[in-house]
Structures are given as structure tokens and as C-alpha cells.
Amino acid sequence: MKKAQLIAGLLLVGVVTLAAVVSLFWTPFDPIQVVPGQRLQPPGPVHWLGTDGFGIDIFSRMLVGARTTLLVGIISVGLAAVIGAPLGMLAGQAGGWIDDVVMRISDVVYALPALLLAMLLASVFGASTLTAMVSIGVASIPAFARVARAGTLQVMAADYVLAARASGTSRWGIAGRHVAPNIAPVLGVQSSVGFAMAILAEAALSYLGLATPRPNPTWGNMLRDAQDYIFVAPLQAVWPGLAIALAVLGFNLLGDGLRDYLDPRLREVA
Amino acid sequence: MTLLEVCDLTVTFGRHRRPALDGVCFSLDAGCRLGVIGESGSGKTVTALAVMGLLPEYARVSGTVELAGHQITQLSESGLARLRGDVVSMVFQEPMTALDPTMRVGRQVAEVLRLHAGAESGPARAAVVRMLAEVGLSDPDRVADAYPHQLSGGQRQRVILAMALINAPDLVICDEPTTALDVTVQATVLAKLDEVLEASGAACLFISHDLAVVSQVCDQVVVMLDGRIVETGSVADLFANPQHPYTKGLVAAAQLDAATPGQRLPVVEDFYQPDAGAKR
Numbered sequence: 001m002k003k004a005q006l007i008a009g010l011l012l013v014g015v016v017t018l019a020a021v022v023s024l025f026w027t028p029f030d031p032i033q034v035v036p037g038q039r040l041q042p043p044g045p046v047h048w049l050g051t052d053g054f055g056i057d058i059f060s061r062m063l064v065g066a067r068t069t070l071l072v073g074i075i076s077v078g079l080a081a082v083i084g085a086p087l088g089m090l091a092g093q094a095g096g097w098i099d100d101v102v103m104r105i106s107d108v109v110y111a112l113p114a115l116l117l118a119m120l121l122a123s124v125f126g127a128s129t130l131t132a133m134v135s136i137g138v139a140s141i142p143a144f145a146r147v148a149r150a151g152t153l154q155v156m157a158a159d160y161v162l163a164a165r166a167s168g169t170s171r172w173g174i175a176g177r178h179v180a181p182n183i184a185p186v187l188g189v190q191s192s193v194g195f196a197m198a199i200l201a202e203a204a205l206s207y208l209g210l211a212t213p214r215p216n217p218t219w220g221n222m223l224r225d226a227q228d229y230i231f232v233a234p235l236q237a238v239w240p241g242l243a244i245a246l247a248v249l250g251f252n253l254l255g256d257g258l259r260d261y262l263d264p265r266l267r268e269v270a
Numbered sequence: 271m272t273l274l275e276v277c278d279l280t281v282t283f284g285r286h287r288r289p290a291l292d293g294v295c296f297s298l299d300a301g302c303r304l305g306v307i308g309e310s311g312s313g314k315t316v317t318a319l320a321v322m323g324l325l326p327e328y329a330r331v332s333g334t335v336e337l338a339g340h341q342i343t344q345l346s347e348s349g350l351a352r353l354r355g356d357v358v359s360m361v362f363q364e365p366m367t368a369l370d371p372t373m374r375v376g377r378q379v380a381e382v383l384r385l386h387a388g389a390e391s392g393p394a395r396a397a398v399v400r401m402l403a404e405v406g407l408s409d410p411d412r413v414a415d416a417y418p419h420q421l422s423g424g425q426r427q428r429v430i431l432a433m434a435l436i437n438a439p440d441l442v443i444c445d446e447p448t449t450a451l452d453v454t455v456q457a458t459v460l461a462k463l464d465e466v467l468e469a470s471g472a473a474c475l476f477i478s479h480d481l482a483v484v485s486q487v488c489d490q491v492v493v494m495l496d497g498r499i500v501e502t503g504s505v506a507d508l509f510a511n512p513q514h515p516y517t518k519g520l521v522a523a524a525q526l527d528a529a530t531p532g533q534r535l536p537v538v539e540d541f542y543q544p545d546a547g548a549k550r
Contacts, residue, residue, distance in 0.1 A: 158367060159362055159364055159367040159368040160367065160368055160369055160370040160371075162324065162362070162368075163360070163362055163368045163369070163430070163433070164370070164381075165324060165351075165354065166322055166324060166354055166355065166359065166360040166362075167354060167355035167359065167381070167382040167385065167433060168351045168352065168353070168354040168355035168356060168382070168385050168386060169351070169355075169381070169385060170348070170351055171347075173385070177370075177373070177381065178370050178372075178373075181370075181372040181373070182370070182371070182372050184372075
């Protein structure tokens with residue numbers, strides 16, 4: 001059962017990754033070039049998923065969209081993890097005023113929605129994939145900091161940390177050898193949940209025109225375009241919607257599966 | 271030669287609370303074994319943590335702890351870290367939680383070696399396997415590669431013993447090392463502890479609530495009650511001629527053979543009422 005979850009997650013994430021990689025070398029049609037004569041074609045042998053209101057092959061746009069989705073997820077989660085996790089570990093280990101200062105700043109950032117940050121960045125620098133990545137990433141920092149801090153506090157109270165101190169392990173030694181490996185599973189789960197949320201956030205931002213600008217395809221702005229033809233060609237909205245849902249599901253399943261796999265205690269029992 | 275000298279040690283947690291330790295004095299010579307006995311909450315573990323310099327930061331400590339020429343209460347954290355695991359080491363009570371679940375036990379033992387001896391991984395491995403064999407683990411190679419959850423309680427306690435002994439410390443503090451084990455395993459672990467302490471010549475501070483266990487390992491005993499030492503002496507004297515009513519109770523409760531069949535077994539409360547002590 002646990003293994004099935006991991007495999008299903010890996011499969012879904014694998015499909016998205018494959019689509020992104022393939023799009024680097026090959027797409028059936030040009031994903032940007034407008035072809036007026038081919039507007040709103042239904043799915044068929046030539047255009048597998050049909051064409052959109054500009055006559056562009058939807059399948060080709062979906063492939064390229066996967067690339068943006070993955071890129072935004074990787075960069076924003078990476079940014080959040082690289083900044084948030086060490087800050088949370090620091091807060092949990094140092095305690096006292098350092099803990100207070102780090103976590104209150106984190107609370108302030110937490111109170112700031114990614115959407116607001118994205119609007120701010122977009123209005124200053126112009127909407128782009130980069131502003132979306134930065135705003136989603138910054139908004140995800142507090143979640144990582146909190147998870148890392150909670151995990152650190154739990155580990156620091158464990159007998160084996162006392163035992164490590166009793167053997168002469170330094171503060172940094174404990175952080176590296178005991179705290180980090182023990183909180184890695186929760187950070188892994190947080191990453192995959194964060195990845196799923198980043199995909200949703202990116203879709204929302206590009207739907208609102210606050211991320212990757214047209215004509216570059218993303219699943220979010222494809223959804224936005226499909227809205228104009230929702231009664232004429234409803235399938236057009238289904239493809240990107242389905243892709244977003246399955247990608248989010250995939251990363252959630254992968255997260256749960258990874259947690260069980262990374263935990264040596266659970267691995268042996270299963 | 272005196273290895274450990276504790277003098278007038280008083281520890282308080284929080285301003286308005288009764289001291290956890292109140293003017294505790296005892297000394298321990300190199301190579302000797304001292305049992306610390308008392309009920310839970312009597313200050314045994316706090317004494318052990320004070321000797322290791324492991325009391326939490328909010329503890330208020332007065333008095334002196336001198337270990338192998340070092341003033342423990344004066345040392346910095348890094349100074350303490352150099353002593354811990356090298357000059358003094360500790361065997362913990364709970365074998366289930368005192369090992370890091372994400373680390374193979376061989377690496378955990380090697381870690382202690384590496385921290386103080388600067389050993390490289392190849393020779394360290396050999397030393398670890400030798401040490402694991404010495405504490406009575408029958409398949410040390412396999413155990414070294416196992417995660418803690420793959421071992422039984424007795425096996426884990428032996429691993430913890432190996433961690434404490436691998437740097438040949440001058441003093442080993444055992445904090446109720448067999449309490450979490452069943453009686454059969456307890457006996458074999460105690461016998462092994464006795465053997466390895468004998469072989470290494472290390473001194474031992476043995477903390478327990480069980481007089482029978484202490485008398486098996488130690489020659490000298492201090493009895494603690496409510497953060498104070500109420501009686502000190504050799505194990506033989508203590509059994510033959512207990513002075514403090516609490517000690518009399520302990521001895522009577524430990525001597526099951528002396529009980530008359532059909533009679534109620536003696537308990538500590540027959541000799542000592544804790545409430546009377548609190549009012550005093």
C-alpha cells in the first residue's frame with residue numbers, strides 16, 4: 001500500500017518531468033506561432049488535444065507548460081528550503097532571543113500572501129516567471145522554518161542528543177549528525193507539499209497574468225485562455241486543469257511515499 | 271588518588287522551588303565504584319548530570335565538582351565537550367531512546383572514538399567491532415551495521431555500554447543502566463559491566479533505586495533522599511548496620527530471604543514516613 005503510493009507519485013511526477021524534458025527538444029507543432037486557419041480544432045489524429053483560439057496545438061503548449069511548472073516548483077521550493085530550513089534549525093537549537101527574532105520575522109512573512117508579493121514584484125519589475133518564483137519561494141519560507149524548528153525542538157529533547165552531548169559532540173556536530181538526518185523526512189514531505197502548492201500558486205498567478213506572460217505557455221495561462229471559449233470548446237480547459245490536478249496529486253503522493261521510505265523505522269516494519 | 275570530588279553541591283531549578291540537590295558531598299577514588307541509591311526525585315540523575323556538566327542552562331548551581339583536576343562548574347561548553355566521552359562517559363537509562371534511530375550503531379560508537387581520538391574510518395571500524403565484542407555482543411559485525419530498531423533492548427544497552435567505554439574513560443557514570451531491562455537480561459548486562467570495568471580499571475558512579483543491583487556492582491554506597499545524602503558507607507556496613515530510618519527500610523525491603531513466609535513483606539514506609547521528613 002505504502003509502496004503503491006510512492007510508485008503512483010513517482011509515475012505522475014515522472015510524466016510531468018518527461019514532458020518538460022521532451023519539450024526542450026521536440027514538440028509536435030510550434031507552441032507559440034499563431035495559425036489562424038486552425039482555430040479551435042477538436043482533438044484528433046493531427047492535433048492530439050485539439051487547438052486553442054489562436055490555432056496553436058494544445059499538446060505542444062502542454063509540454064512546454066510542464067517545463068515552467070517544474071522550473072517554478074524547483075526554484076521556489078529550493079529557495080524556501082535553503083533559507084527556511086537552516087533558519088528554523090537555528091531558531092530551534094539556539095532558543096532564547098534568537099528563536100524569538102527569527103520566528104517573529106517568519107510570522108511577518110507568513111502574514112504576507114504570495115499573491116500580494118507577486119503583485120508587488122510584478123508591478124515593480126514586470127510580471128515574469130522569475131517574479132512568480134521569487135514571490136512563491138519567499139512566501140513558502142515560513143512554512144519550512146516552522147517545520148524545521150518544530151522538528152529540531154523534538155530532536156533536541158531526545159535522549160540520544162543528551163547521549164551525544166555526553167560523548168562530547170559539539171553543538172554543530174549535533175546539528176549536522178543528529179538533527180539534520182532526523183528532520184530530513186519531514187523536510188522532504190514539506191518540500192513535496194510545497195512543490196504541489198507552488199504548482200497551484202503558479203497556475204493561479206499566471207491565470208491572473210502575474211507570472212509568465214503570453215505568448216509563452218503555462219498551464220495557468222492556458223486555463224485563462226480557455227475560459228473565453230468555455231462554451232464553444234470546453235475540452236480546452238480540461239487539459240491544463242487535469243494536468244495541474246494530476247501534478248499536484250503526484251507531488252503529494254510522492255511526499256507521503258518518500259516520508260515512509262526515508263524513515264528507517266517504518267521501512268523495516270512495512 | 272581522588273578522581274571525583276563533589277563538595278557542597280546545591281542545584282536549584284527555578285527561583286521558588288526546593289533545591290533538587292542540597293549540599294551534596296562525596297568523593298570517588300580512581301578505579302573505585304560508588305553506588306548512588308535513592309527513590310525517584312531524590313536527585314540521583316541531577317547529580318550525574320552535574321558531574322557531566324550537562325545541567326540545563328536555567329539550573330542554578332553552587333558548590334564545586336572537581337573531576338580529574340578540572341573544575342566542572344567553571345569550564346566552558348567546549349572545555350566540557352573535550353572531557354565528555356573521553357575522561358568521563360555516561361550510560362543512559364533508556365536503551366530504546368538513547369541511540370539515534372537514523373544512524374547505524376557502529377557509526378554511533380565510532381563517532382565517540384573519532385571525536386576524541388581523531389581516528390580514521392578504517393581502524394575505527396575495527397576498534398568498534400572489537401569493543402562491541404567486548405561488551406558481549408555475539409555478532410559484532412552484524413550489530414555494527416544495524417540500526418537501533420533492529421536490535422533488542424539488551425543489545426542496545428550493550429551498544430550504549432560500548433559507546434561509554436570505547437575511549438577508556440577514567441569515570442563511567444551509569445544512570446539506572448538496567449532499569450529498562452528484564453531481570454534476566456539485567457543480570458547478564460550487570461555481569462558484563464562488572465567485567466569490563468574490572469578490565470579497563472575505570473571508576474564508576476552507579477545510580478540506581480535498586481539496592482540489590484548496586485550491591486552487585488559497587489563497594490561503596492551513598493543513600494540520597496530529597497536532594498541530600500543521608501548515609502554513606504560500604505555496601506557491607508550498610509546491609510549489616512543501617513543508620514538512617516530510610517536506609518533501614520531499603521535494606522529490609524531488599525532482603526527478601528529474611529522475610530517470614532506468610533507474613534507481609536517489609537516496605538520502606540514501615541521504617542520511614544516521607545511526610546514526617548517534609549514537616550521537619
